[in-house]
Amino acid sequence: MPSEIIQWFPGHMAKTRREIGENLKNVDFVIELLDARIPKSSENPEISRICGDKPRLTLLSRAALADPKYSKEWKAYFAEKGRPCIFYDCITGEGFSEIMPAARALLAEKIERYREKGMAGRRLRAMIVGIPNVGKSSIINKLSGTKSAKVENRPGVTRQKQWIPTNMGFDLLDTPGVLWPKFDDQKIGENLAVTGAIKDDILDIETIAAILVGRLRELYPDKLTARYKLKEGSLDEEFTNFDVLEKIGRARGFLVSGGEIDTERTAKILLEEFRNGKIGRMTLDRV
Numbered sequence: 001m002p003s004e005i006i007q008w009f010p011g012h013m014a015k016t017r018r019e020i021g022e023n024l025k026n027v028d029f030v031i032e033l034l035d036a037r038i039p040k041s042s043e044n045p046e047i048s049r050i051c052g053d054k055p056r057l058t059l060l061s062r063a064a065l066a067d068p069k070y071s072k073e074w075k076a077y078f079a080e081k082g083r084p085c086i087f088y089d090c091i092t093g094e095g096f097s098e099i100m101p102a103a104r105a106l107l108a109e110k111i112e113r114y115r116e117k118g119m120a121g122r123r124l125r126a127m128i129v130g131i132p133n134v135g136k137s138s139i140i141n142k143l144s145g146t147k148s149a150k151v152e153n154r155p156g157v158t159r160q161k162q163w164i165p166t167n168m169g170f171d172l173l174d175t176p177g178v179l180w181p182k183f184d185d186q187k188i189g190e191n192l193a194v195t196g197a198i199k200d201d202i203l204d205i206e207t208i209a210a211i212l213v214g215r216l217r218e219l220y221p222d223k224l225t226a227r228y229k230l231k232e233g234s235l236d237e238e239f240t241n242f243d244v245l246e247k248i249g250r251a252r253g254f255l256v257s258g259g260e261i262d263t264e265r266t267a268k269i270l271l272e273e274f275r276n277g278k279i280g281r282m283t284l285d286r287v
Ligand SMILES: Nc1nc2c(ncn2[C@@H]2O[C@H](COP(=O)(O)OP(=O)(O)OP(=O)(O)O)[C@@H](O)[C@H]2O)c(=O)[nH]1
Pocket: 061, 062, 063, 065, 088, 089, 090, 091, 130, 131, 132, 133, 134, 135, 136, 137, 138, 139, 150, 151, 152, 153, 154, 155, 156, 157, 158, 159, 175, 176, 177, 178
């Protein structure tokens, strides 16, 4: 499948990209959110360029859904690059206690400069950036202890920037999710689609599910087999990803009249279960 099909860069994203650049001068640091399940695919290559030498803290959401083995490898990778990063999860709360200390360490010089100027109590300001649906509004709500930012499980929920104060000494700027106009690699677009960063209606849902089947066959065949109680040999090479999707539908009893398999329903359920971590903890990008 050509990557162009999966490329999604509506007009409002160009606007967001521009606004990120414009707001940079108003903030002390940038919080870049990545998805712990796809640390590479969720990294917007334009952010480094736009942010320049503004201090940046990288937070990886949905840590509880990612494969701990690879999270460890990614953590080591970021550490090696000298990029502070924290794996966290809004649902389990893991990682949250590390965020403030990391922000303070990142801004130590700046905080010291403010103190010297007699502005010790000055609030710090951070802009949160990241791909659609990665969890920007959720982490802002969690850090501010409010429900100020609108959260929904689909990309494109936040449409405007919004400042939200926290009681942790900093104010946070929520921004709409943004992608970039050209993916280097087809896999990036595919990973963004299967994890829910690209609107499901941009692509045919069965196509996305078949892509997911392909990735799971390659990376987590045992978890796929176990979850859907597939018979031995179900993932043999002779079967296409669509064949396997049908087998999953059959195993679940998703039939339409005439005994045919309801592959659309199967596709929806497979994606939903993957996105909710029901098939197991998974990471699709390797260091
Ligand atoms: N399991 C899990 N789900 C999360 C986490 N963070 C966010 N979510 C869920 O992900 C979905 C999207 O969260 P949002 O906070 O709306 O994401 P966003 O980045 O603001 O999305 P846009 O505004 O559309 O760009 C919601 O269903 C959240 O509950 C997390 O750390 N773990």
